[in-house]
Each structure stands twice: as structure tokens, then as C-alpha cells.
Amino acid sequence: MSTMSTLSTSFGDAAIMLRRNVKHTVRNPVTVFQAVLFPVVMMLMFVYVFGGAFKVTGAYVDYAVPGLTVMAITYGLGPTAAAVKGDMAKGINNRFKAMDVSHGAVLAGYVVSTTVRSLIADAVIVGVGFAIGFRPHASFVQWLAVIGLMLLLAFATSWLTVALGLAAKTVESAGMATVPLIMLPFLSSAFVPADTMGTGVRQFAEYQPFTPIIETLRGLLSGGRPSTGDAFAAVGWSVGFALVGYVWAVATFRRRA
Amino acid sequence: MKSSAIAVSGLRKAYGDNVVLDGIDFEVPTGSVFSLLGPNGAGKTTTVHVLTTLMRADAGAVRVAGHDVLTGIKEVRAVIGVTGQFAAVDDLLSGRENLRLMADLKRVRSGGQVVARLLERFDLTESADRMAATYSGGMRRKLDLAMTLVGNPRIIFLDEPTTGLDPRSRRAMWGIVRELVADGTTIFLTTQYLDEADQLADRIAVLDRGRLVAQGTPDELKRQVPGTHVRLRFAGLRELDAAAGALPGSTRDDQELTLRVPSNGDSTSLRALLDKLDQQAITAQEFSVHTPDLDDVFFALTGHATHPTQAATQDSRAARATTEAIAE
Numbered sequence: 001m002s003t004m005s006t007l008s009t010s011f012g013d014a015a016i017m018l019r020r021n022v023k024h025t026v027r028n029p030v031t032v033f034q035a036v037l038f039p040v041v042m043m044l045m046f047v048y049v050f051g052g053a054f055k056v057t058g059a060y061v062d063y064a065v066p067g068l069t070v071m072a073i074t075y076g077l078g079p080t081a082a083a084v085k086g087d088m089a090k091g092i093n094n095r096f097k098a099m100d101v102s103h104g105a106v107l108a109g110y111v112v113s114t115t116v117r118s119l120i121a122d123a124v125i126v127g128v129g130f131a132i133g134f135r136p137h138a139s140f141v142q143w144l145a146v147i148g149l150m151l152l153l154a155f156a157t158s159w160l161t162v163a164l165g166l167a168a169k170t171v172e173s174a175g176m177a178t179v180p181l182i183m184l185p186f187l188s189s190a191f192v193p194a195d196t197m198g199t200g201v202r203q204f205a206e207y208q209p210f211t212p213i214i215e216t217l218r219g220l221l222s223g224g225r226p227s228t229g230d231a232f233a234a235v236g237w238s239v240g241f242a243l244v245g246y247v248w249a250v251a252t253f254r255r256r257a
Numbered sequence: 258m259k260s261s262a263i264a265v266s267g268l269r270k271a272y273g274d275n276v277v278l279d280g281i282d283f284e285v286p287t288g289s290v291f292s293l294l295g296p297n298g299a300g301k302t303t304t305v306h307v308l309t310t311l312m313r314a315d316a317g318a319v320r321v322a323g324h325d326v327l328t329g330i331k332e333v334r335a336v337i338g339v340t341g342q343f344a345a346v347d348d349l350l351s352g353r354e355n356l357r358l359m360a361d362l363k364r365v366r367s368g369g370q371v372v373a374r375l376l377e378r379f380d381l382t383e384s385a386d387r388m389a390a391t392y393s394g395g396m397r398r399k400l401d402l403a404m405t406l407v408g409n410p411r412i413i414f415l416d417e418p419t420t421g422l423d424p425r426s427r428r429a430m431w432g433i434v435r436e437l438v439a440d441g442t443t444i445f446l447t448t449q450y451l452d453e454a455d456q457l458a459d460r461i462a463v464l465d466r467g468r469l470v471a472q473g474t475p476d477e478l479k480r481q482v483p484g485t486h487v488r489l490r491f492a493g494l495r496e497l498d499a500a501a502g503a504l505p506g507s508t509r510d511d512q513e514l515t516l517r518v519p520s521n522g523d524s525t526s527l528r529a530l531l532d533k534l535d536q537q538a539i540t541a542q543e544f545s546v547h548t549p550d551l552d553d554v555f556f557a558l559t560g561h562a563t564h565p566t567q568a569a570t571q572d573s574r575a576a577r578a579t580t581e582a583i584a585e
Contacts, residue, residue: 016361020347027349027388091345095404098309100334101362 010102017101017109024083025117031083035076036121040128042075043068046191047132054192058222062136065129066217067190070210072121073154074185077161077178080114084165085174093253103253110165111158118154137223146220149234153213156238157181159245166252184210209237260323262287262412262443263308268317270303277303279467280317285460290434290444292458294451294555299464301447302342305416308445309339322412338410342417344397345404348390352381352400355389359407375403379433395426402433412443419453431456451555465559478554485522487530490515490543503537504530522546 025031043064051060087093096106126134138146161178168174187205188194194205205211212233219226263285270278277300285291293301306312308319310330319325324332347355356375360368376382379399384392389400398418405413415434419427434457438444448454454461455475463471463478471478491497491514500516501509507518520526527546534541547553 012364013362016358020350020358023354024349091341091343092347094311094341095339095345096362097311098334098337098339099359099362100331 010105013101013105014108014112017105018112021083021109021113022116025079025113028079031076031079031117034079035072035117036124039068039072039075039121039125042071043125043128044132050191055196056193059133059135061129061132061134062222063218064191065125065134065136066221067185067188067214068125068129069122069150069217070153070190070214071182071185072125073118073150073157074178074181076114076118076121077157077181078175080110080158080161081165081168081174081178082171084110084162085168085171088166089171103250107162107249107253110162111155114158114161115151115154118158119150122150122154136221138221139223142220142223146217149213149217149220149238152235152238152242156241156245159249160241161245163245163248163252166249184208185214188214190214209233209241213237260287261285261320262289262322263291263445264318264320265308266318268304268307268319269315270300270307270312271315277467278307278314281462281464281467281469283462283469283472285443285445287443288438288441289459290438290446290457292454292461293445293447293464294449294454294461295447295464296449298466300467301449301464302416304464305339305341305414305445305447309337309414310334311339336411338405338408338413340402340405340413340415340418342420344394344401346389346392346397346400349388351386351388352376352392352396353385355400355404356407359404363408365408371407375406379403395422395429398422398426398430399433402430406437410442412445413437415444415446417447417449419448419450427453463555463558470558471554479549481554481557485520485546485548487518487520487522487527488515488543488545488547489518489534489541492540492542496539496541499537500534500539500541503533503539520546522548 025035046064046068047061051064054060054063056063093106097103160181164177165174168177185191187201188208188210189205190210194202194211197205212230215230216226216234219230261284263283265284266282268278268281269276281300281304283291293304295301303312307314308321308326310326310333313327319327321333322336326333347358350358353372353376356372357368359365360371365371373382376385379402381396381399381403384396389397392400402415402418418434419430422430431453434444434446444457446454446457458475460472460474461478462469471481473481489500491500493514494511497509497511497514497516501507504516504518507516509516518530520530531544
């Protein structure tokens with residue numbers, strides 16, 4: 001078979017796998033709740049319950065939305081990890097492998113469906129945000145940059161999650177493996193500025209990957225210029241996540257499936 | 258065509274120090290049913306994984322449909338269908354969507370018709386649009402096999418296809434396997450049920466702890482064990498003693514209180530045997546005639562215990578299902 005036709009077969013397979021994974025998301029109420037509704041609930045909690053007590057410049061909803069979009073991305077990862085492990089455990093991936101469906105197509109099906117789901121969750125967060133008073137000042141180009149960074153982060157964490165799911169021993173532990181990714185936004189500048197935290201936590205918050213990502217989103221949405229250092233760190237961390245996740249996922253899939 | 262569908266020689270596989278397959282050889286003629294028979298942990302699934310390109314062996318040569326499983330992976334995958342040990346169906350898709358997924362991935366022309374025919378053949382049309390999560394174990398197994406058949410693979414691997422099924426679903430599965438063979442498909446079947454291998458297979462290989470301890474047709478294997486015998490069970494040792502004295506050539510089991518008497522099983526010799534017991538006024542609590550079945554073969558060949566759990570089926574042939582508790 002020529003390289004071109006192999007490639008077009010792989011793309012075709014990936015599209016078929018993507019359709020399957022999209023059906024999974026829509027039909028699993030737990031996934032829809034965890035990935036889309038729960039972040040909205042968290043947003044309402046932070047804005048209406050806790051937010052009043054936090055000291056930030058400007059309206060709290062304007063401060064919180066960038067972090068909430070990152071949290072919406074990470075909250076949706078658990079169901080993906082569990083689904084990946086479930087396919088392995090039930091022998092479904094062995095079935096695909098024996099049918100000569102390429103590794104890339106199976107993995108891309110997970111990654112693209114998770115990324116799309118994350119972006120939908122972010123759109124919902126931003127939409128509900130507008131409804132409760134979120135007033136960004138970003139220009140058109142800044143909005144494009146915001147969407148680009150969200151897309152990059154969602155893509156990167158999806159690869160990492162697929163790898164975590166493949167490497168997990170059980171379906172339950174696969175879901176649990178994404179908990180650190182879910183917890184990281186809480187220990188960042190997502191909900192309160194890092195300089196209001198205790199010394200140890202503050203240092204962690206300043207150097208962990210999600211803080212520069214959130215600060216960059218916040219800077220862009222406020223219509224200002226995010227710091228160059230933060231922007232580079234945000235893209236660097238995301239690309240790093242994507243590469244580590246990709247290499248780890250492909251190696252694990254080859255070995256285990 | 259006389260060529261072999263599957264040819265395996267010197268196959269070895271170990272996980273660290275744990276040797277799973279210790280050099281096995283066999284051939285499966287095209288269009289036949291070959292059964293690999295053995296208890297849990299014998300190495301059946303590992304064999305299937307190597308033969309279906311899912312796993313690399315440590316040593317040995319494996320050809321499937323004439324292609325080497327290492328250098329001809331694509332060619333092998335193009336002609337095989339694999340049904341694994343657990344029903345690999347997608348719970349969140351309906352039966353029809355599961356089949357359609359297979360048809361799409363295999364680029365089957367007029368997939369809709371192929372899917373509809375398979376649903377009908379496997380008696381799944383009524384539940385075709387329900388999610389597979391709602392299916393019973395037997396239905397899942399049927400769907401699983403139907404998914405394997407999409408694209409008409411020439412060689413089909415079935416890894417314990419009836420484990421966990423009720424007797425009726427098992428018989429239905431056997432019927433499907435027989436239909437496939439009638440169409441000229443080659444079938445490689447693993448099972449821990451001796452009667453299943455006996456019912457379906459042209460040739461059987463008995464796998465025990467990574468080695469093939471016997472190979473042949475069901476009849477050839479049965480010839481390897483002592484012939485037909487009568488089994489008598491008594492109420493106590495006193496009767497057993499008396500009967501053993503009256504019936505020379507018999508072997509006794511004091512714990513089970515049974516006596517095994519060689520006999521050709523015809524009515525004349527049976528009457529003579531009963532007359533002898535009558536003359537000594539000995540009453541047997543149980544009386545049964547045994548023709549050797551694969552249970553006997555398995556015990557004779559492996560020399561270690563399996564645990565028969567259910568005396569199954571209406572068959573007078575005492576077809577028995579065994580489950581096996583040997584630790585992996």
C-alpha cells in the first residue's frame with residue numbers, strides 16, 4: 001500500500017473513531033455533567049458565594065473567568081481517562097488492533113473528542129459568564145489568541161490524559177489519575193492572586209504551569225498586554241504537556257494494547 | 258486446497274521467569290476447526306494473542322494464511338477475525354452501531370445491508386437499536402461474534418466463546434460455529450470445556466502449563482485412555498469388598514466406594530455382570546456405563562486435578578463442563 005493511501009486510511013479511521021467518541025460523550029450523563037455542568041456550578045459558587053470575600057482589582061467575575069476556563073478543561077479529563085482504560089480492559093482496543101486500525105487513529109479519536117468537549121465547556125463558561133456580568137475588553141486578535149491558547153491547553157492535557165488512562169491499572173484509578181490536573185488550578189492564581197497566599201503555597205502557585213497560562217488568558221481578556229514571560233511559559237508548558245503525553249501514550253499503547 | 262491455515266512451530270513466550278508457552282507446535286488445515294483445550298492459566302489466550310498479531314512471541318515461527326505474523330502483520334490482519342475472551346462490544350453504542358463501526362472500519366461496501374443481515378442471522382434485530390449495555394451475556398457474546406464476522410474473515414479465532422454462557426446460549430453458539438465451518442471458514446477455538454471441543458473440533462490439542470500434552474482427532478484422543486467400563490457405587494465398604502471379590506479385574510476406590518469394571522458395554526456382558534452381583538446378593542446403589550470421553554482423556558494426560566462442577570445436559574454421554582481453579 002502506498003504512503004498516501006495509508007495516510008488517507010488513517011484519516012478515515014480517525015474520523016470513524018472520533019464519531020464513536022462523540023457519541024460516548026453525548027450518551028454518558030456523567031461525562032456531560034462533569035465536563036460541562038460542573039464547571040458552571042463552580043463558577044456560580046465562586047462568583048456568588050466565595051468571591052465577595054476575595055480581594056481582587058475589578059469585578060470578581062472578570063478575575064475568575066480565565067481560571068474557570070482552565071478548570072473547565074481539566075474537569076473534563078477524568079471521563080476520558082476512564083473511557084480509555086475501559087476500552088483497554090474490555091479488549092475493544094485489541095479488537096481495533098487486530099483489525100489493523102492504526103494506533104494514531106484510535107488515540108486521535110480520544111484526543112480530538114476530548115479537546116472539542118473542553119472547548120464546548122469553555123464556550124459555556126464564557127457564555128454564562130457574560131450572562132452574570134463578565135465584561136472582557138479583548139480585541140478581536142486578543143480573542144483569537146485566547147481561543148488559540150485554550151485549544152492548545154485542551155489538546156495538550158488530552159494527550160496527557162490519554163497516556164494516564166492507558167497507563168492506569170483499573171478504570172477507577174484512571175479517573176483518579178487526572179485529579180492532580182484538576183487540583184492544580186486551585187493552587188494557582190485562578191481564584192485569588194498568588195501574592196495573597198502563604199509563603200510555601202505562593203511559591204508553588206507562582207511556578208506551577210497553570211498560573212502563567214491563567215495570567216496570560218487574564219491579560220488578553222482584560223484587553224491589556226500579558227507579560228512576555230507568562231506568555232512564553234504558558235505556551236512552553238502546554239507544548240511540553242502535549243509532547244510528554246503524546247510520546248507516553250504512543251509507547252504505552254504499543255506495549256499494552 | 259491442502260495448505261495450512263495456521264502453522265506454528267517452536268512457539269515460546271515467557272513473562273520474566275514465568276514461562277507461559279514452552280515450545281508448542283501444531284498445524285490447522287484450511288476449512289477445519291481446531292480446538293486448543295486446557296484449564297485457566299494453561300496459555301490459551303497467550304497463544305491466541307501471538308497468532309492474531311497482538312503479541313510477539315519470544316521464539317518460534319507462526320504463519321497464518323501463509324503469512325508470517327511478524328513480517329506480514331497487515332496481510333494476516335486482513336484475513337483474520339478475532340473474538341477475545343471478554344465480549345469486546347461498545348456498551349454506549351447500540352447493537353446496530355457496533356456492527357456499523359466494524360463495517361466502516363473495514364470499508365465494507367453497502368455496510369447497512371451487511372449489518373442488517375448479521376443482526377437477523379444472530380437473532381438481534383429486535384434489540385438492534387438498544388444500547389449494548391442493556392444486553393444479556395448471551396446477546397453480548399452473539400453481538401461480539403457478529404462484529405468479528407463483518408467483512409467475512411477466512412480465519413476466525415474464538416477465545417473461550419462460551420465461557421459464562423447458559424446452556425441454551427452455548428448450544429446456539431455451537432450452531433453458529435458449525436454454520437461458519439460449512440461456509441469454509443477455518444476456526445481456531447480455545448475452550449476449557451471438554452464437551453465443547455468434542456462437539457466442534459476436527460482436531461484437538463491439549464494444552465497444560467504451556468506444553469501440548471496431546472494432539473489428535475477426538476476419537477484418537479479417546480483411544481489413548483482405558484476403554485468402556487461399568488462404574489458401580491456401594492453403600493459401604495462391606496459391599497465393596499464383596500463385589501471386588503466377585504468381579505476379578507476391577508479397580509476400586511475406597512473413598513468414593515466405587516468399583517470400576519472393564520466391560521464392552523453390550524447387553525450380554527452387562528447382564529452377566531448383574532447376575533454375578535445377584536448371586537452374591539450384593540446391591541449396588543448406582544450403576545452406570547462409561548464410554549471414555551474427553552474428561553477421561555484430560556485426567557489421563559495431565560495427571561492432575563481439574564474440578565468438574567456441573568454434570569450437564571440431557572446427553573446420556575455425561576458431557577461435563579469443567580472449570581479449573583489452577584492458579585495462574
